[in-house]
Every structure is written in C-alpha cells, then in structure tokens.
Amino acid sequence: MFKKKIYPAPYSKIKNNSDKNTKKRCGVYLDYASTTPTDERVIKAMAPYFKEKFGNTMSLHGFGQEAKEALEKSREGVANLMGAKASEVIFTSSATESNNLALKGIALARRSPCLAGAPAKRVGGGGHVIISSIEHACVMESAKWLENQGFEITRLKVDQYGLVNPDDVRKAIKKETILVSIIHANNEIGTIQPIREIGEVIRKKSEILNLKSKIYFHTDAAQSFGKIPIDVNKMNIDLLTASSHKMYGPKGAACLFIREGTKIEPLLHGGGHEFGLRSSTVNVPAIVGFAEACRICQREMNNEAKRLTKLRDKLIKRVLENIKGAHLNGHPEKRLLNNVNFSFDFIEGESLVIQLDLHGIAASTGSACSSATLEPSHVLLAIGLKSQEAHGSLRLSLGRWTKEKDIDYVLEVLPKVVKKLREISPFK
Amino acid sequence: MPIYSKEIIKHFKNPQNVGEIKNPSGVGEAGNIYCGDIMKLYLKIEKNKKGEEIIKDAKFKTMGCPVAVANTSLLTTMIKGKKLKDILKIKKADLIKKLGQPLPPSKIHCSVLAADALKEAIYDYYLKNKIEISKELEKEHQRIIKTKEELEERYKGFQTFEKKILA
Numbered sequence: 001m002f003k004k005k006i007y008p009a010p011y012s013k014i015k016n017n018s019d020k021n022t023k024k025r026c027g028v029y030l031d032y033a034s035t036t037p038t039d040e041r042v043i044k045a046m047a048p049y050f051k052e053k054f055g056n057t058m059s060l061h062g063f064g065q066e067a068k069e070a071l072e073k074s075r076e077g078v079a080n081l082m083g084a085k086a087s088e089v090i091f092t093s094s095a096t097e098s099n100n101l102a103l104k105g106i107a108l109a110r111r112s113p114c115l116a117g118a119p120a121k122r123v124g125g126g127g128h129v130i131i132s133s134i135e136h137a138c139v140m141e142s143a144k145w146l147e148n149q150g151f152e153i154t155r156l157k158v159d160q161y162g163l164v165n166p167d168d169v170r171k172a173i174k175k176e177t178i179l180v181s182i183i184h185a186n187n188e189i190g191t192i193q194p195i196r197e198i199g200e201v202i203r204k205k206s207e208i209l210n211l212k213s214k215i216y217f218h219t220d221a222a223q224s225f226g227k228i229p230i231d232v233n234k235m236n237i238d239l240l241t242a243s244s245h246k247m248y249g250p251k252g253a254a255c256l257f258i259r260e261g262t263k264i265e266p267l268l269h270g271g272g273h274e275f276g277l278r279s280s281t282v283n284v285p286a287i288v289g290f291a292e293a294c295r296i297c298q299r300e301m302n303n304e305a306k307r308l309t310k311l312r313d314k315l316i317k318r319v320l321e322n323i324k325g326a327h328l329n330g331h332p333e334k335r336l337l338n339n340v341n342f343s344f345d346f347i348e349g350e351s352l353v354i355q356l357d358l359h360g361i362a363a364s365t366g367s368a369c370s371s372a373t374l375e376p377s378h379v380l381l382a383i384g385l386k387s388q389e390a391h392g393s394l395r396l397s398l399g400r401w402t403k404e405k406d407i408d409y410v411l412e413v414l415p416k417v418v419k420k421l422r423e424i425s426p427f428k
Numbered sequence: 429m430p431i432y433s434k435e436i437i438k439h440f441k442n443p444q445n446v447g448e449i450k451n452p453s454g455v456g457e458a459g460n461i462y463c464g465d466i467m468k469l470y471l472k473i474e475k476n477k478k479g480e481e482i483i484k485d486a487k488f489k490t491m492g493c494p495v496a497v498a499n500t501s502l503l504t505t506m507i508k509g510k511k512l513k514d515i516l517k518i519k520k521a522d523l524i525k526k527l528g529q530p531l532p533p534s535k536i537h538c539s540v541l542a543a544d545a546l547k548e549a550i551y552d553y554y555l556k557n558k559i560e561i562s563k564e565l566e567k568e569h570q571r572i573i574k575t576k577e578e579l580e581e582r583y584k585g586f587q588t589f590e591k592k593i594l595a
Binding site for chain 2: 346347348349350351354355358367376387388391421423424425426427
C-alpha cells in the first residue's frame with residue numbers, strides 16, 4: 001500500500017479498508033503549501049502550446065510570433081493580479097530563481113564601487129542587506145552567499161508569532177542599506193507580515209537619511225500570491241516573487257515583479273530574453289498555465305478565501321480543544337487562510353507524518369531527522385520553540401479541493417495517531 | 429524508491445514490545461532529545477537451568493522517526509528468548525540488513541540507535557550485577573557516551589546559532 005500511492009486530490013475517494021472495518025480515505029491532500037495539483041482549466045489552456053503553438057518566442061515567423069503573443073498576454077494576466085504593469089513582470093523557472101535574482105541581482109547592481117572589480121573582501125564593503133530570520137531557504141542561502149561575497153547581512157528577529165516589527169526594520173536601515181527582503185506569508189507557519197507598513201518605513205527612513213539611491217524592498221509572496229489580495233503599489237513593494245505551482249498552475253513557471261527603473265543585474269546571460277534579465281528559451285506552456293491560474297484565482301479569490309478560512313479555523317479550534325499538549329504555531333489571526341501548524345508534545349514529526357500518510361492524509365513537518373544536520377526548522381526556532389518542540393511540529397495546508405469532510409476525517413484520525421505515538425514515547 | 433521499506437512500515441505500524449519493565453535487569457538509553465530521536469530499552473535477564481543468561485523480556489519506548497521506532501521494535505523481537513552471549517554478537521549491519529533496503533545516509537544514525545540502547549542496557553546489567561565487563565563492551569559504552577556528548581556539544585553550537593539569528 002505504501003508503494004504506489006497517488007493523491008488524486010480533485011477526485012478524493014473513499015475506500016473501505018478490508019482488514020479493519022474503518023473507512024479509509026485515499027487522498028486527503030493537506031500539503032498545498034508544498035505544491036498544488038494543476039487545475040483542469042489550466043491544463044486545457046496550456047495544451048495547444050505543446051504541439052500546435054510550439055514556437056520559440058524569439059523567432060520571426062508565424063509560429064514564433066504566436067508564442068510571443070501568448071507570452072505577452074500571459075505577462076498581462078500575471079501583472080493584473082498584483083496591480084503591476086505588464087512590462088514590470090519577468091518570468092523565471094521557480095520562486096527560488098526569482099528570489100536568487102532579486103537578492104543577487106540587486107546586490108550586484110548596487111555594490112559599492114570599492115568592491116566592484118576590487119579584490120578586497122571587506123566585510124560589509126559590498127553594501128547592506130536586511131532580511132528576516134524566517135525567510136525561505138532560498139533567501140537565507142542567497143543572503144549567506146552574499147555575506148561571503150562581502151555584503152553585510154542583518155537578519156531581523158521575529159516575535160513569538162513570527163511577526164517582523166516595522167520599527168526593527170527602521171532601526172536596522174543605515175546609509176549603506178541597498179535592499180530589504182521580507183517574506184510576505186511564511187511557508188511554514190503562515191504568518192502574514194505587515195508588508196505595507198514595512199515598505200512605508202523603508203521609504204520614510206531613506207528620506208530622512210537623504211539617500212542618493214533608493215533602498216529596494218523585495219517580498220517573497222510565493223505562498224500568498226493568488227490567495228490574498230496583493231497590490232505592489234499600495235503595499236510599497238519594489239520586487240515581488242510569485243510562483244505558479246503554489247496556485248494550481250504547473251511547475252516550472254514563476255515570476256519576479258521588478259518596479260520600473262529598478263537597477264538589477266541578470267544572473268543568466270545569453271539571448272536577452274525577458275528584457276535582458278533572464279536569458280533562456282521561454283517556457284511558453286508553463287507560463288500560459290501560470291497566467292490562466294492567476295485569472296482563475298482573481299475570479300475566485302473572495303469566495304475561496306471565505307471557504308478556506310472557515311475550514312482552517314474549524315481545524316485549529318477542534319485540534320486545540322481535543323488534543324492535550326497541542327500548540328498552534330504562528331499568529332492566530334494574521335495568518336494565511338490555508339495554513340495550520342501545530343506542535344505536539346512528546347512526539348516526533350516525521351513519525352506523525354508517516355502515520356497520517358498510512359491513513360491517507362498527506363501533511364508535512366518541520367522536524368528534520370532526515371536532514372543532514374539534524375536541525376529542525378529555523379522558522380520554528382526563530383519563533384522561540386525549543387528544538388524538541390520543533391521536532392514535534394505538523395503543517396496542514398488546505399487548498400482548492402479541500403472539503404469539510406476532509407477536515408472532519410483529519411479531526412477523527414489525528415487524535416488517535418497522536419495518542420498512539422505518545423504511547424510509545426518515553427516522555428509523559 | 430520510498431525511504432521506508434515494507435519491513436520498516438510493518439514495525440512502525442505495529443511496533444512490538446512497546447512499554448516498560450518493572451524492576452528491569454538492565455536499562456539502556458540512546459539518542460538525544462535535540463536531534464529528535466531518543467529511546468529507552470528495558471531488559472529482563474534470567475538464568476536457565478544450564479545457568480546461561482537468557483533475555484526473558486525486552487521492552488522499549490521511543491520518541492523518534494519511523495526508522496528509529498521500527499528498528500527498536502525489530503531489535504526486541506530479535507533478542508527475546510535468546511542467550512545473552514549470542515546477543516552480544518548482533519551487529520548494527522545485521523539490523524540495517526533486516527530492515528530490508530539500503531537506508532539513505534541521513535537515516536543511518538536513527539537505525540543504529542537501537543543497537544546502542546541494547547549495548548547500554550547490557551552494560552547496565554553487568555554493572556548492577558558486578559559482572560566483569562569485556563573490553564569490547566567498555567569501548568562501545570565509551571563511544572556511545574562520547575556520541576551523546578558530541579550531540580550535546582552540537583546542540584550548544586546550535587543554541588549559538590539560535591542566538592545569532594535572534595541577535
């Protein structure tokens with residue numbers, strides 16, 4: 001049973017488990033934060049771009065122009081959902097790539113002259129970058145790489161709910177600061193940052209410091225884009241990362257919003273695609289799918305948000321009521337509408353995930369028994385969890401095909417599984 | 429290939445010999461709370477008519493990943509009713525082999541914890557009964573203690589890491 005389990009999420013099934021008389025559901029997928037199935041409507045929109053409209057966007061002939069037109073239409077579709085101009089959006093292959101481009105691209109374009117071409121690796125000589133301590137690994141690691149290249153990095157602490165204090169951003173900014181990057185909604189605990197306020201603080205502080213060049217503000221919105229309203233202008237954002245496969249589009253497409261006039265260096269050089277910022281033959285089918293996914297999210301966002309918030313709150317409330325030693329990680333209100341994250345005392349997360357998997361529920365954990373370092377999630381540690389608490393964490397993330405009966409099923413299975421694992425645990 | 433073999437899932441779903449033994453002959457502990465795996469193994473050792481030491485009962489409790497749980501369960505089934513002198517010969521490689529597939533490197537440490545807990549339990553039994561401890565077992569005991577200390581040391585480094593990101 002363990003071998004070939006597929007999760008046909010949109011077509012959730014119930015099957016009877018013959019050896020025990022319990023109803024066993026195959027495919028309660030509650031890991032939408034890790035990836036989502038591609039919506040049928042998206043697949044339909046993509047289909048022609050594999051075979052009939054397969055052209056290269058750089059070709060001059062009809063095939064090429066057809067692909068080019070699809071690309072530019074897609075750019076508009078994606079830009080619309082964030083209130084940007086189409087010319088401010090470039091497509092990449094993943095949110096990781098977008099985040100790498102944002103951090104390294106800005107840093108390279110803005111490094112101080114002493115470092116440009118000079119061998120000196122003076123600490124902080126490159127410029128100053130501010131991030132939070134709960135960024136996604138691709139931002140954390142890019143920042144670490146920049147640190148090795150001579151940039152100074154400030155990692156802002158967060159409170160017990162995972163919130164960055166805009167005032168801390170203000171205090172951290174200095175005249176060498178070139179970039180601030182704060183994740184919009186955290187991928188593990190779902191905490192939504194006060195992005196508009198942080199953007200405002202950055203603008204005001206740069207005015208006070210009377211800086212010649214602007215401090216750019218980047219946000220990684222891979223988890224929030226398509227789920228909650230985002231307006232890059234109202235929210236004072238200069239760069240924004242969004243990803244297709246987190247919002248029912250295909251994998252292999254993502255984008256970076258880059259405000260007009262932003263100085264940024266490309267990471268990939270070549271044929272000059274995407275306004276010279278990202279050379280590579282354009283993945284037209286995936287991008288068309290990404291845009292279609294954006295249009296669907298735009299139309300359905302309001303209703304979907306209400307529906308998922310209700311399900312999320314039911315799940316949180318019931319688990320905290322029914323399971324002793326269960327704690328909610330992240331903010332109780334300023335939280336992504338599809339994210340639930342608990343810690344359970346005395347049990348280990350990986351065992352919990354596998355137990356749930358054996359019951360047909362797909363979830364994830366911040367425990368890292370299988371990681372090389374044995375260190376649990378840096379996000380959970382940053383909000384003050386002890387490592388043993390972080391090892392007992394469970395993330396359930398809801399999505400388009402999550403039904404109330406799925407939540408009820410989890411509420412039935414989870415207490416049993418937690419009890420079972422506690423019975424074999426040496427702690428009480 | 430999935431991380432977990434059929435054998436691991438079998439033991440993980442229905443772990444054998446879970447629990448504690450009152451007045452055990454020996455107790456062994458292995459692992460570290462900080463890396464998320466910790467286990468306690470209880471042994472009841474009695475002598476048979478020939479005067480040979482037999483594992484009358486073995487029970488365990490584990491907080492850990494599926495591999496750690498499955499491994500301890502597997503180990504208890506392997507040692508129950510066996511002679512102590514034979515059990516001392518069980519190697520870590522035997523356990524890993526019995527779990528049915530090559531484990532990824534990151535999972536090896538979980539799978540050897542059970543064997544360590546067993547050695548510690550036997551060490552404890554010898555110590556309690558003032559039986560001479562072989563050089564080999566003494567060496568193993570020292571190694572296990574050292575690993576524990578190393579993990580705690582690593583955790584200290586880890587705390588500084590926490591402080592660093594919170595600073």
